[in-house]
Amino acid sequence: MAVTLAQAINQALKDAMEANDRVLMFGEDVGKLGGVFRVTDGLQDRFGEQRCFDTPLAESGIIGTAIGLAMYGYRPIAEMQFDGFTYPAFEQIVSHLAKMPNRSRGTVTLPVTIRIPYGGGIGAVEHHSESPETYWAHTAGLKVMTPGTPEDGYAMMRAAIDSDDPVIFLEPKRRYWMKSDADLPVETEPTHRSVVRREGSDVSLFCYGPMVRTAMEAADAAADEGWSLEVVDLRSLAPLDTQGIVASVQRTGRAIVVHEASSTLGMGAEIAARIQERAFYHLEAPVLRATGFDTPYPPAKLEEYWLPDVDRILDRVERSLEY
Amino acid sequence: MSEHGSDPTVAPRSEDDPRLLLPPDEPVHLLDPDGTEHPDADHPLDLRDEQLRELYRMMVVTRKVDREAINLQRQGQLGVYASCMGQEAAQVGSAYALEDDDWIFPSYRELGAALVREVDAAGLLHLYRGTWLSDHDPYAHNFGLMSIPIGTQALHATGFGMGARFDDNPIVAMTYFGDGGTSEGDPHEAMTFAGVQKAPVIFFVQNNQYAISVPLDKQTAAPTLAHKAIGYGMPGYRVDGNDVLATYAVTRRAVERARAGEGPAFIEALTYRMEAHTTSDDPTRYRTKEELDEAAKTDPIARMKNLLIARGLYDDDLEREIDEQAQAVATYVRDGIYDADHGDPMELFEHVYVDPTGHFDEQAAQLRAELEGSEGGA
Ligand SMILES: Cc1ncc(C[n+]2csc(CCOP(=O)(O)OP(=O)(O)O)c2C)c(N)n1
Numbered sequence: 001m002a003v004t005l006a007q008a009i010n011q012a013l014k015d016a017m018e019a020n021d022r023v024l025m026f027g028e029d030v031g032k033l034g035g036v037f038r039v040t041d042g043l044q045d046r047f048g049e050q051r052c053f054d055t056p057l058a059e060s061g062i063i064g065t066a067i068g069l070a071m072y073g074y075r076p077i078a079e080m081q082f083d084g085f086t087y088p089a090f091e092q093i094v095s096h097l098a099k100m101p102n103r104s105r106g107t108v109t110l111p112v113t114i115r116i117p118y119g120g121g122i123g124a125v126e127h128h129s130e131s132p133e134t135y136w137a138h139t140a141g142l143k144v145m146t147p148g149t150p151e152d153g154y155a156m157m158r159a160a161i162d163s164d165d166p167v168i169f170l171e172p173k174r175r176y177w178m179k180s181d182a183d184l185p186v187e188t189e190p191t192h193r194s195v196v197r198r199e200g201s202d203v204s205l206f207c208y209g210p211m212v213r214t215a216m217e218a219a220d221a222a223a224d225e226g227w228s229l230e231v232v233d234l235r236s237l238a239p240l241d242t243q244g245i246v247a248s249v250q251r252t253g254r255a256i257v258v259h260e261a262s263s264t265l266g267m268g269a270e271i272a273a274r275i276q277e278r279a280f281y282h283l284e285a286p287v288l289r290a291t292g293f294d295t296p297y298p299p300a301k302l303e304e305y306w307l308p309d310v311d312r313i314l315d316r317v318e319r320s321l322e323y
Numbered sequence: 324m325s326e327h328g329s330d331p332t333v334a335p336r337s338e339d340d341p342r343l344l345l346p347p348d349e350p351v352h353l354l355d356p357d358g359t360e361h362p363d364a365d366h367p368l369d370l371r372d373e374q375l376r377e378l379y380r381m382m383v384v385t386r387k388v389d390r391e392a393i394n395l396q397r398q399g400q401l402g403v404y405a406s407c408m409g410q411e412a413a414q415v416g417s418a419y420a421l422e423d424d425d426w427i428f429p430s431y432r433e434l435g436a437a438l439v440r441e442v443d444a445a446g447l448l449h450l451y452r453g454t455w456l457s458d459h460d461p462y463a464h465n466f467g468l469m470s471i472p473i474g475t476q477a478l479h480a481t482g483f484g485m486g487a488r489f490d491d492n493p494i495v496a497m498t499y500f501g502d503g504g505t506s507e508g509d510p511h512e513a514m515t516f517a518g519v520q521k522a523p524v525i526f527f528v529q530n531n532q533y534a535i536s537v538p539l540d541k542q543t544a545a546p547t548l549a550h551k552a553i554g555y556g557m558p559g560y561r562v563d564g565n566d567v568l569a570t571y572a573v574t575r576r577a578v579e580r581a582r583a584g585e586g587p588a589f590i591e592a593l594t595y596r597m598e599a600h601t602t603s604d605d606p607t608r609y610r611t612k613e614e615l616d617e618a619a620k621t622d623p624i625a626r627m628k629n630l631l632i633a634r635g636l637y638d639d640d641l642e643r644e645i646d647e648q649a650q651a652v653a654t655y656v657r658d659g660i661y662d663a664d665h666g667d668p669m670e671l672f673e674h675v676y677v678d679p680t681g682h683f684d685e686q687a688a689q690l691r692a693e694l695e696g697s698e699g700g701a
Contacts, residue, residue: 050489055516056512056515056516056519058515058516060478060512061481061509061513061515061516063478064481064482064513065478065479065481065482065485065516066482067478067479067482068478068479068480068481068484068485068496069482069483069486070482071461071467071482071483072483072485072486072487073486074486074489076482091475091509092475092478095472096470096472096475096479099456100468101674101675101676101677103456103457103468104457104674105455105457105670105674106673106677109677140675141675141676163677163678164677165676165677165678190680192680192681238682239679239680239681239682
């Protein structure tokens with residue numbers, strides 16, 4: 001039966017809450033409404049107002065109380081309604097959620113999952129299309145995951161909730177309606193490993209979240225040109241699967257990082273650095289990037305010019321092959 | 324007695340009249356600086372003689388350890404220290420009103436509250452020495468890590484209190500922050516959440532008149548800090564924070580109310596920070612000696628001693644015993660801190676993740692090589 005990414009995550013939340021009555025789900029409009037994207041649909045009906053509840057409209061409060069609840073012994077899942085509204089919670093995430101286990105010398109663990117719909121491509125009004133993953137990946141103490149398929153939407157969500165470390169779970173909102181015939185529940189590879197979605201021999205495309213599908217489409221189009229692209233879905237942005245990245249570059253000798261986030265100090269910068277540190281002699285060409293521009297996220301009518309797409313990826317592929 | 328609607332021309336208020344959430348005109352005060360008592364029917368004292376001595380003892384020990392910490396800083400043994408001198412009654416009285424199962428979520432200035440909870444003070448001061456970021460287990464004494472980002476710990480107390488309420492666990496979470504902290508967003512959000520959730524949380528504000536150099540009148544235009552409470556649907560109490568009996572009684576009442584499921588409360592304790600903000604601060608730039616001399620007259624410890632004397636509960640033996648105990652704790656702290664080793668630098672990688680999944684393998688190997696190199700080269 002076909003299942004969308006949103007349904008897969010929803011099912012994962014249900015199954016996790018069924019399996020462990022210490023799991024709580026809360027945030028803005030996640031109760032009766034089921035979340036603005038309906039990802040928490042049915043949870044309050046099923047588990048009651050104590051286990052799935054609407055909070056006051058205050059993001060720092062949501063994360064700060066999640067920390068207190070985790071210290072008490074709960075496993076909170078907190079939803080941030082949109083990427084652009086995580087910033088009020090920045091201090092709680094960076095100064096406490098990420099650091100408290102370390103500050104306490106391991107006596108405190110904070111099994112908190114923060115779900116964040118992120119990225120553009122849905123014609124949204126400003127502040128609703130951001131890609132803030134670098135902030136979280138840069139912050140020691142957080143794990144950062146992002147599924148690119150409904151199967152991973154289910155399995156990685158379960159893993160995030162089971163994790164004793166805090167997890168930022170980035171949900172590619174433009175792929176919420178992406179379908180697959182996954183049979184849930186489903187298990188996938190360990191969350192900290194990247195997965196080769198398509199094998200190829202000429203160029204490696206490193207992508208994650210919303211760009212996995214775009215990269216797959218680019219690989220299809222490239223095949224028509226006679227280019228063989230390998231598509232690597234990173235899945236985990238912190239920690240980053242350096243081994244998997246290096247192994248792919250050793251096979252192809254060429255690497256392109258694809259993400260929606262702006263280029264400067266985006267994940268691509270880190271990935272390029274790791275590749276040149278560890279696979280310098282395997283490289284046939286410099287590592288290139290197909291990303292959003294270093295401007296604020298554009299108005300909806302302009303986002304098609306801003307977001308990396310098949311053409312931008314193929315342009316980088318061509319440049320890489322020219323070396 | 325003096326509280327709420329003492330004006331006889333005003334009709335008595337029904338229990339759900341929101342004006343009952345407003346603070347009384349005068350802070351609750353049970354003890355004059357000379358030891359004269361002012362009994363208050365709304366705040367009956369249930370303390371036995373031994374407990375009165377105990378409150379005094381804990382304030383004396385706090386002051387002694389606090390002084391020792393300042394000395395240790397002067398000797399280069401602590402990087403910095405935030406003294407609680409002058410605020411002993413506010414901290415000891417409030418913390419003493421809790422039961423063992425209750426929790427405290429402190430800021431960086433709560434040495435007195437920590438000592439009441441029997442937290443290892445040397446462990447606590449490692450934060451200030453920089454040997455580690457904290458060295459006490461919060462679960463051992465239900466005392467959270469000292470929080471430096473202002474007011475942020477209020478949310479942890481609220482989440483903790485929510486968890487307790489969900490479980491019908493009759494415990495209370497108390498958080499401390501300062502007058503400056505009341506301007507931050509996190510205490511505001513914490514009180515909003517606690518109000519909505521009827522969480523058993525006590526927001527205990529030590530109004531010590533300054534946030535570093537900024538005085539209260541530049542911090543807020545609210546009539547008093549306790550007036551803010553009504554905005555969250557919780558009562559705002561005001562208490563003479565240099566009166567350990569009043570602080571205890573007011574907190575006790577709020578704690579019992581919260582434990583009974585009646586929700587959170589806000590307490591503003593009026594006190595004064597006798598020392599610099601921290602050992603790095605120069606308070607002569609923003610307050611006068613006259614002001615300090617005036618504040619010294621309301622000293623919380625002298626006041627309690629006067630009470631004990633007036634009640635015939637103080638004698639030379641007690642004085643000697645308490646001094647010895649204070650000295651013993653101070654010595655213990657000094658021994659724990661002085662030239663304390665920072666331990667194995669490899670521990671830097673140990674507590675960042677429960678499951679690091681190889682994240683640190685290379686960097687840990689690098690540091691190990693650097694350590695071995697420096698040992699070899701030395
Ligand atoms: C979020 C944040 N901003 C600024 C600071 C720097 N800072 C440390 S203490 C302090 C003043 C705090 O005053 P108050 O809340 O009244 O508490 P007190 O120090 O008097 O106990 C400031 C501004 C900080 N620690 N955290």
